[in-house]
Amino acid sequence: MSTAVSTSTTGGSGERTAVAARARKVVKAFGTGDTRVVALDEVDVDIERGQFTAIMGPSGSGKSTLMHCLAGLDTVTSGQIWLDETEITTLKDKKLTRLRRDRVGFIFQAFNLIPTLDALENITLPMAIAGRKPDREWLDRIVATVGLADRLHHRPAQLSGGQQQRVAVARALASRPEIIFGDEPTGNLDSRAGAEVLGFLRQSVDELGRTIVMVTHDPIAASYADRVLFLADGRIVDEMADPTTDKVIERMRTLSVEDTSRTEAAGSEQ
Numbered sequence: 001m002s003t004a005v006s007t008s009t010t011g012g013s014g015e016r017t018a019v020a021a022r023a024r025k026v027v028k029a030f031g032t033g034d035t036r037v038v039a040l041d042e043v044d045v046d047i048e049r050g051q052f053t054a055i056m057g058p059s060g061s062g063k064s065t066l067m068h069c070l071a072g073l074d075t076v077t078s079g080q081i082w083l084d085e086t087e088i089t090t091l092k093d094k095k096l097t098r099l100r101r102d103r104v105g106f107i108f109q110a111f112n113l114i115p116t117l118d119a120l121e122n123i124t125l126p127m128a129i130a131g132r133k134p135d136r137e138w139l140d141r142i143v144a145t146v147g148l149a150d151r152l153h154h155r156p157a158q159l160s161g162g163q164q165q166r167v168a169v170a171r172a173l174a175s176r177p178e179i180i181f182g183d184e185p186t187g188n189l190d191s192r193a194g195a196e197v198l199g200f201l202r203q204s205v206d207e208l209g210r211t212i213v214m215v216t217h218d219p220i221a222a223s224y225a226d227r228v229l230f231l232a233d234g235r236i237v238d239e240m241a242d243p244t245t246d247k248v249i250e251r252m253r254t255l256s257v258e259d260t261s262r263t264e265a266a267g268s269e270q
């Protein structure tokens with residue numbers, strides 16, 4: 001079974017669609033024969049523009065694979081993915097690289113900052129590489145939003161983990177990407193620094209109109225989102241609007257019970 005989670009689009013006439021990313025019947029398999037693993041099994045999903053979406057699910061359910069495919073970091077076995085109105089599943093490497101550079105932002109668990117550059121240079125580096133000038137006003141807004149104004153000339157080693165991740169958030173926002181993907185962005189942070197970074201992600205959606213998709217194991221992190229997608233066995237099995245930590249914990253608990261009973265049923269069939 002696959003669950004279609006759809007929203008209407010307003011595209012056409014050069015207008016932005018209400019959907020920032022869209023997947024249809026996406027299958028991603030790794031390996032062949034006996035070692036074949038189907039990580040995504042006919043996934044249909046719409047990621048709404050201007051929303052904060054969290055992806056949750058048990059370990060191995062396909063969360064990272066879904067994010068990598070939506071972001072054009074990995075190819076699909078079959079199915080289609082669009083970013084806005086561009087189908088990325090048919091793009092050749094060069095065009096895909098350019099699209100990722102120009103239209104997508106990334107925040108990873110590891111901050112991936114360049115140690116010899118200061119915070120401001122790290123924030124503007126991707127744009128410098130792309131030969132683009134940062135929009136000063138936008139940059140100032142981002143720096144103010146993530147609270148880095150007095151740290152801009154510090155190198156990563158002179159910043160706390162939370163501050164380093166804020167630099168990474170500012171770097172992801174700097175080029176005004178259409179969509180930002182985060183893979184466990186608070187996974188390396190203590191709860192206070194994690195809460196700060198999640199607060200900034202929330203603000204970038206509410207105040208800067210960004211679109212964020214975040215993979216997380218943490219129900220508290222998921223509670224900052226507008227909507228949570230739940231994956232199990234490579235399929236979207238549920239979604240939740242306006243999540244709270246307790247509601248997410250409860251849903252994850254029932255998912256792992258369902259997971260165990262599925263595994264037991266599969267075992268007894270053999």
Ligand SMILES: Nc1ncnc2c1ncn2[C@@H]1O[C@H](COP(=O)(O)OP(=O)(O)OP(=O)(O)O)[C@@H](O)[C@H]1O
Nearest residue numbers: 030031037039057058059060061062063064065066
């Ligand atoms: N490069 C790969 N080669 C082979 N199998 C892979 C590869 N990447 C992922 N898989 C398999 O695909 C399935 C989904 O993996 P994925 O990493 O997307 O899950 P996840 O939900 O993000 O897991 P976790 O929460 O543990 O990070 C798993 O069974 C995994 O072992």
